[in-house]
Ligand SMILES: CSC[C@@H](O)[C@@H](O)C(=O)COP(=O)(O)O
């Protein structure tokens with residue numbers, strides 16, 4: 557029985573508009589999905605312009621990837637969404653390409669990027685005093701089934717995200733609001749970490765030249 561307040565189409569359209577306003581869904585990139593209480597999945601159509609996502613741009617799928625309703629092809633990356641739903645308690649998966657999430661993936665060591673300590677880590681549900689999060693980073697692959705399997709192998713339920721090199725981030729949450737909060741927190745931490753590194757490098761340079 558689907559609760560009356562489960563409105564996947566309007567929820568996905570609202571979230572898409574918000575992420576597009578941030579500039580996080582350029583050039584039709586990114587894909588968004590929600591899992592219904594009956595375990596079926598609502599996902600964006602492949603190639604849809606997420607800046608102006610319409611109801612027709614959302615397809616209804618079975619958990620195994622069969623189209624139940626909707627026109628066109630589901631996201632090219634549907635296999636990743638379905639795999640994340642299979643192995644987590646997530647009901648929302650959001651994927652975006654940003655310059656910051658692509659740049660931060662370059663700073664991975666041993667397949668993870670370390671973020672924090674910072675107050676914003678609490679938005680990712682980590683309340684330890686000096687928490688650092690180790691976000692998994694994977695090489696990008698064209699084969700979606702293989703990529704989905706590798707993602708599943710690397711997922712850490714306590715760290716709600718995974719980075720793909722030269723591609724973007726996948727974020728998941730137990731509700732759409734949580735997944736959105738996690739995504740915004742990750743992107744904040746990426747920018748803060750990158751800009752801090754830049755300021756540190758500038759300070760070192762100025763120090764070297766006796767300017768400070
Ligand atoms: C528009 S290029 C990006 C795509 O290759 C893909 O990575 C992406 O994020 C969007 O794919 P889509 O099939 O529209 O869901």
Ligand SMILES: [Zn+2]
Nearest residue numbers: 585586653724
């Ligand atoms: Zn992508």
